[in-house]
Amino acid sequence: MDQLLQQLINGLAWGAIYAxxxxxxxxxxxVLRLINFAHGDVYMVGAMMAYYLAHWLGFAVAPxxxxxxxxxxSSMLICGALGALIELVAYRPLRNRPRMSMLITAxxxxxxxxxxxxxxxxxxxxxFPQLIESRSLFKAGAVVLTNIDLLVICVSLFxxxxxxxxxxxxxxxxxxxxxxxxxxxxxxxxxxxxTVISVTFVIGSALAAAAGAMVGLRNPKIExxxxxxxxxxxxVAAVLGGIGNFPGAVVGGLVMGVTxxxxxxxxxxxxxxxxxxxxxxxVLLVRPAGLFGKVTVEKV
Amino acid sequence: xxxxKRNAVPLLLVAAQWPVGWLLSQTVNSYYLQIIVYIGINxxxxxxLNLINGITGQFSLGHAGFMAVGAYxxxxxxxxLVNGWxxxxxxxxxLLAGGLAAALAGLVVGxxxxxxxxxxxxxTTLGFGEIIRVxxxxxxxxxxxRGLGGMPPLSxxxxxxxxxxxxxxxxxxxxxxxxGKAFTAVREDEIAAAAMGIDTTRYKITAxxxxxxxxxxxxxxxxxxxxxxxxxxxxxxxxxxxVVMVVLGGMGSISGAIIAAAxxxxxxxxxxxxxxxxxxxxxxxxxxxxxxxxxGLLGRHEITQWRFWSSRTAR
Numbered sequence: 001m002d003q004l005l006q007q008l009i010n011g012l013a014w015g016a017i018y019a020x021x022x023x024x025x026x027x028x029x030x031v032l033r034l035i036n037f038a039h040g041d042v043y044m045v046g047a048m049m050a051y052y053l054a055h056w057l058g059f060a061v062a063p064x065x066x067x068x069x070x071x072x073x074s075s076m077l078i079c080g081a082l083g084a085l086i087e088l089v090a091y092r093p094l095r096n097r098p099r100m101s102m103l104i105t106a107x108x109x110x111x112x113x114x115x116x117x118x119x120x121x122x123x124x125x126x127x128f129p130q131l132i133e134s135r136s137l138f139k140a141g142a143v144v145l146t147n148i149d150l151l152v153i154c155v156s157l158f159x160x161x162x163x164x165x166x167x168x169x170x171x172x173x174x175x176x177x178x179x180x181x182x183x184x185x186x187x188x189x190x191x192x193x194x195t196v197i198s199v200t201f202v203i204g205s206a207l208a209a210a211a212g213a214m215v216g217l218r219n220p221k222i223e224x225x226x227x228x229x230x231x232x233x234x235x236v237a238a239v240l241g242g243i244g245n246f247p248g249a250v251v252g253g254l255v256m257g258v259t260x261x262x263x264x265x266x267x268x269x270x271x272x273x274x275x276x277x278x279x280x281x282x283v284l285l286v287r288p289a290g291l292f293g294k295v296t297v298e299k300v
Numbered sequence: 301x302x303x304x305k306r307n308a309v310p311l312l313l314v315a316a317q318w319p320v321g322w323l324l325s326q327t328v329n330s331y332y333l334q335i336i337v338y339i340g341i342n343x344x345x346x347x348x349l350n351l352i353n354g355i356t357g358q359f360s361l362g363h364a365g366f367m368a369v370g371a372y373x374x375x376x377x378x379x380x381l382v383n384g385w386x387x388x389x390x391x392x393x394x395l396l397a398g399g400l401a402a403a404l405a406g407l408v409v410g411x412x413x414x415x416x417x418x419x420x421x422x423x424t425t426l427g428f429g430e431i432i433r434v435x436x437x438x439x440x441x442x443x444x445x446r447g448l449g450g451m452p453p454l455s456x457x458x459x460x461x462x463x464x465x466x467x468x469x470x471x472x473x474x475x476x477x478x479x480g481k482a483f484t485a486v487r488e489d490e491i492a493a494a495a496m497g498i499d500t501t502r503y504k505i506t507a508x509x510x511x512x513x514x515x516x517x518x519x520x521x522x523x524x525x526x527x528x529x530x531x532x533x534x535x536x537x538x539x540x541x542x543v544v545m546v547v548l549g550g551m552g553s554i555s556g557a558i559i560a561a562a563x564x565x566x567x568x569x570x571x572x573x574x575x576x577x578x579x580x581x582x583x584x585x586x587x588x589x590x591x592x593x594x595x596g597l598l599g600r601h602e603i604t605q606w607r608f609w610s611s612r613t614a615r
Contacts (some may be wrong), residue, residue, distance in 0.1 A: 035419050093591055101594045103359055103419055104547060108586030111540060115579035228536070232427050239420075270438045277427045284412040284420065 002142035007265045008258060013149045013218060015257025016156035020211035021234035022241070022249035022256075023163065024204030030180035030244040031200050033099065037106040038086055039208055040231015041113035042079050046209025047222045048121050049075040051128055060129035068131040068217075072155070075213045076206040083205025084198045092194070110231075117224030125223040128216030152214045159210055160250060163203065167246065172199055180244065233260070233276040240283050242293025251291065310469045317461045324457060333457060337525055339565045340460040341518050344467045346545040346557040348514035351471050353543070354551035354600075355480070356507035357487025358414065362425030363515050363542045365432045366402040368534035370516025371523035372442050374398030375451050378524065391454045395463070395520050402516020403509045405432070410508040415501050421508075429539055433531045447530035454524040463521060467514050472554055474510070483507050487552075537579060544582050547589055550596030555603040560596075 021043055028036045050071050054060045059067030090105045138145040167173035178186040179196045187193045215230075216222055237256040241248025256276065264272040283290065304311070324333055345363055352360045374394040381397075382390045405428075413424045442448050474480050482503045485493040494500050523529045545564055549556030568578065589596065 035423060037422075090587055090591075094594075097594060099419065100357065100359060100551075101590045103422060104543075105587050105590045107361070107422075107540070107543070108583045108590070111579055111583035112587070115583060119576070119580065229430070232423060232430070235423050236427075270434065273434055274431050277424075277431045280424060280427060281409075281412050284416060284424070288416050 002140075003265065005143045007261050009143070009145055009149055011258035011261035012254060013152045013257070014261060015254035016153050017211045017215055017253075018230065018234045018237045018256050019250045019253025020156055020159065020207045021230060022237040022253045023160070023246065024208050025235050025238040026241070026243055026246060026249040027176070027200045027204045029238070031176065031183075031197055032091070032095075032102075034091065034102050034106065035235065036204075037103075037231070038090075038109040038113055039204065040227035040229075040234065041110050041117070042083055042086075042205045042227070043208040043212040043215075043230060044117060044222075044224060044227030045082060045113060046075050046079045046205075046212030047128070047216050047226065048117065048126075048212075048224075049078050049209065050213035050216055051126055051222060054129045054131055059131055063129075063131050063133055065132060071131060072210060072213045076209045079209030079212075080202040080206040083201040083208075086205075087198060087201040092197075114225055114228070121224055123224060125221045128220040128222050130217075130220070132217060134217075148217050152218060155210065155214060159207060163207070164246070166203070172196070176200055229273055229276075236276045236280045236283075239290055240279060242290030245290065245292045248290055248292035310465060313465050314462050317458045321458050321461070335565065335569055337457055337460045339562045340457075340464040341522050341525075342542070342545065342561040342565050343558045344464050344514055344518040344521075345542045346549065346561040347468055347471055347554055348511040348518070349542050350546045350549070350552065350554060350557040351475070351483075351507050351514075352511040353546050354553065354557070355475055355487060356483040356504055358504055358508065359419065359422040360425045360508065360511065361422050361536075361539050361543065362409070362427075362429035362432075363511075364534040364536065364538035365425070365429035366405060366512040366515035367519035367522070367538065368429075368432055368436065368531065369405045370398030370402040370519030371529050371534070372436055372448065372519075373401035373516070374520030375448050375523045375529060376442055378451050378454065379448075387452075387454055390452070391459060391524075394454065394524065395517050398520030398523075399513045399517040402519065403513040405516075406509045406512025407505070410505045410512075414504040414508060426536065426539075429534075429536055433534065436531050445531075447528060448523075449528035451524050451527050451529075453527055455521045456525070460521050460525065463517060467517065468554065468558065471510075471514070475554065479503070479506070484552075540579075540582060544586060547586060547596055550598035550600060552600040553596065553598040553602055556596060556598035556601075559598070559603075 021039065024039050024042075025036060028034060028039070053071045053074055054067070057067070057070065059071060086109055090109050091102055094102045094105060132148065132151065134146050134148050136144045137147050137150060165173075167176060175186070175191045175196045176199065178189065178191055179193055183193065186196075211230075212222075212227075215226075233256055234253065237252035238249045239252070240255060241250070241252030256279065259279065260272055260275045263275045324336065328336075345367065349360065349363050352358050374397050377397045378390060378394045382393050385393070409424060409428045410421075413421050436442060437445050475483065482493070482498050485496065485498055486500050486503050490500050519534075522533075541564065545560040546557055548564070549558070549560030571578070574581070
């Protein structure tokens with residue numbers, strides 16, 4: 001029982017990370033109908049930026065909550081800019097071409113970030129500084145809730161609430177929803193589609209960067225290829241929740257994290273990474289639209 | 301007689317393996333011969349991926365995974381099952397075993413995924429490629445992380461050459477048959493194809509399974525050429541390499557895929573000193589190709605087409 005509770009806590013923390021990444025996939029898919037392969041690598045860049053910022057700004061030696069907040073927000077800003085840049089250079093010129101072209105450039109960008117990252121950051125794993133000292137907040141029997149776990153879950157929740165506010169209560173959020181609904185019609189209605197798509201990439205990439213910076217606190221080993229598997233898993237989470245659906249991405253991420261941790265704990269940790277794949281196959285077979293997605297018929 | 305006449309070119313090409321092989325064994329050293337064999341294996345991979353990505357318009361990113369299935373299954377076969385058979389029997393047996401195993405894996409991956417829109421396939425096959433690696437790494441029976449060695453050197457220049465010709469021939473004929481027209485229709489417009497009565501899912505799966513089959517055969521040849529296999533030869537990078545070959549040669553052009561496979565294989569060897577930058581070059585190549593010449597070098601043309609020689613701009 002204790003072990004189960006402990007695994008649930010770990011699973012929720014991982015799930016929150018996946019949910020943050022999945023939101024970016026879902027947002028971009030909503031407006032562009034593109035699987036942004038580079039998204040998992042933006043998450044890696046987020047972790048790397050947080051690492052370098054923590055060292056340059058001196059927070060690595062003097063841990064503090066303020067330091068963490070500064071590192072997190074600046075990493076989010078940098079990656080937001082990176083996301084907008086990727087969209088501008090690699091996706092925008094191809095918008096009217098067959099979708100396959102954009103998919104191939106997305107793979108190209110993803111590889112460029114991974115292997116360019118190996119050149120720039122070095123291929124060896126780095127150890128993320130302890131920006132916040134880990135201590136247990138709550139202990140019951142063998143169950144330990146650390147402040148890091150709580151922080152990851154709370155910051156993720158906070159960011160999701162902010163995102164929900166932006167999407168549902170602001171003008172730009174309304175525009176994002178309109179573009180997701182119909183690309184052509186919204187541009188006829190005077191919405192600047194380019195701006196909306198840029199904003200989508202900025203928000204999605206910033207969320208991925210936040211996930212990257214927080215993962216550094218829980219699993220301090222970061223390296224240039226760390227984004228590949230979480231990227232695939234977050235995509236599976238987005239499909240599980242129904243791609244294009246925001247609450248679906250969050251639920252999908254949490255389910256993904258918890259299932260994966262439970263499988264690793266009770267079966268075999270080697271099959272941890274296979275879980276995502278099995279979930280994807282099952283979802284595609286049973287309910288391709290995902291848990292919350294609507295079944296849409298493609299029209300001419 | 302008619303049959304012989306119609307298949308004259310391929311038969312001549314296959315028969316050419318003995319004089320060509322003899323000539324090569326007399327003139328070039330084993331290092332160059334190895335590169336030539338790799339060109340053949342890569343050409344098989346590129347042409348079979350081209351059937352999926354270029355001709356049917358789906359997007360698979362897991363060709364190395366199918367190659368790995370073919371390599372490991374055939375290696376296990378030759379080590380445990382057909383051990384001691386004469387080479388003339390053992391070689392077809394292991395090639396078939398590798399190919400069929402990969403085709404089966406393709407069916408398992410393709411069946412749920414290909415019912416949906418194309419871009420799901422990309423991420424599913426990407427996931428499949430990684431999972432198959434994890435599974436092999438954790439299977440002690442096929443060596444796990446130590447790799448698998450000791451296979452008899454069943455494949456050599458002649459068999460790789462013959463298989464490449466057969467693979468190209470099969471896919472060439474397929475593309476120019478009614479079935480191939482259906483593949484192309486699915487690529488051009490899935491909805492219109494379905495409206496014309498084409499069972500799009502069935503054709504997509506057919507193309508995917510066939511592509512996987514030939515990737516498996518290529519893997520089997522590879523395994524029995526070098527005699528030792530490790531999952532490191534079948535990573536995501538290998539899949540990307542094949543994708544780059546297809547994109548570079550022209551999505552939908554069989555001859556383009558072969559040329560690109562040859563060029564990239566030679567370049568990889570010639571530019572060994574740039575090995576650290578290889579993947580960066582590949583990724584930039586993919587992006588730049590898509591932005592500037594999305595059709596690839598040959599577009600959808602074949603070098604055998606008169607149109608190709610007379611007018612470069614003809615589309």
